[in-house]
Amino acid sequence: MSAALTRSGVVAGALGGRGRAGRTARRWPAASVAVSLTLLALAVLAVLLSPVVSEQALAQDIMLARLPIGTPEHLLGTDELGRDVLLLSVAGSASSLVGPFCIALGSAVLGLLLGSLAGYHRGVTDAVIGRWSDLLLALPVVLVAIVVAGVFGGGYWWTVALLIVLFSASDIRIVRAAVTEQAALPYVESAQVLGLSSRRIMFGHILPNVLPLAVTNMLLNAAMAIVALSSLSFLGLGVAAGSADWGRQLADGRAIMADNPAALFAPALLIIAVACAINVVGDWLLPRLTIGGRR
């Protein structure tokens, strides 16, 4: 693509989501960072508790269906099937958060691997990997995920694997750009003169310099993965009907929102809060990871 016609860095950076290499971090007040970290700690706790409470959370009792918020013993009321909304939300944290975490981690690993190869070797490798990521980025992630997950079916972990591939495209681009920048620096040349293997230079010398960028991008991807995966489960894809999952709860809660709005509010606010908290922590971490604010 011609250099003159590629969009300006401002557009690419501020657009976020895709190709966030040029993103500008905001400064968040210490209080909001503290709140976000607390929220994430609670979310981790909920994930750990999830296997313990899931049996009780999934227990159905039609006699107790649609109890309103504030009922004794069911603080947030119950859903259509008489399941306790609070317990269900805790149990659903595993399905709603573990998958996105794996998506972020997996796509970061894939991005570091392919992005390093493309950025260091250039040439044919670069062209092939570059076109591959172009193709993945040509359509919105959620759209491709809906179509592929819908047509192919497949369970939760297939959907996670699909999203890892789709999310990796932006990681590949970011890592490639950073590695290309690093590869031109004198330390790489001296390593080459010393006769080190290209694998050692790539993963022993360049990787540590690119890692901070990859880690912050991983956090931002985690927030987007929560949104993507819960969008799919809201549409009835990737998660079996009746299982504990925030997106699924929202789909079910829509039908009974007049009776018990908490069935809707609890999972909606949880998704929004966790995604926001991850983004705030990501912004807070970015300057701390890149040593001395160096880019």
Next chain:
Amino acid sequence: MLALRILGTLALLIVLSMLIFLLLYLAPGDLVKNLLGIRNTSPEMIAQVRAQYGLDLPLHEQYLAWLGGVVSGDFGTSIRNQTPVGALLLDRLGVTLLLSGLAFALAVVVAVPLGAASAFRQGGALDRGISGFSILGLSAPSFAVGLLLLYVFAVALRWFPIYGVGDGLADTLWHLMLPAATIAIGLGAILVKLTRTATLRELTSDYVTFARARGLTRAQVVRLVLRNAAIPVVTGAGLVLTFMVGSTVLVETVFALPGVGMLLQESVLFKDVPVVQALTLAIAAVIAVIALAVDLLYLLLDPRVRHRELAS
């Protein structure tokens, strides 16, 4: 250069069309059974379907026949209700266009002035408030926001209808207001960020310092800054249209709006592959054309790029 860019777009679309065509073959289960849907089958029906879809032809001939049909406006037949996909799509297009148009207009009208204002008063209360809001808009999934708005404004306050599209233009716009606002929140968050970053970059440029030193009035400086900041904002606004595609599917589902997004969701759940193929290809084409148009617009708007392009 321009020809190369257009060729690139075409190549991308052709590769995508091949992948989309293969969806039918890669879908699990027996192809003929998939095409027949969940109806009872007889040997005659199977033979008819094989003939109708040309399944006995070699794969590349099938692809070419399918592509030829798509190019001439024949998108095939829906498995679910045996109607032409093209007619089905046209039937649903109006709602989606109106919804996206309204959402885009809302987002631009609110977000662009706010983004510019927050850049002029960087670090002020407005700027901090907008930063907080934009992280919410960027993080929150559209369907969750939509459901919250639906409960608060339609169920609890009863200001807006819960579902449906209404009759007549005014009523339709009223019905579409909540879903459009939902999409506009996500879209607006991106636009605010975009405008703020672009304006800040201009404000810290040398020419602004120079203009101030020359004694230009504040209004004159502001006009200079806004005109230059408009370039990335306009091209960026075009690009965020693609962001709307994903959220439109979800928001139409939340508000039970009979648009293209809802059609996609229904077809995916029913495994109505011909409809899914047609919709995906149509959306891919729209997105590719928008990206191309944005590049051309960039060329038109930025005199520096225009001169360089013409000179080369």
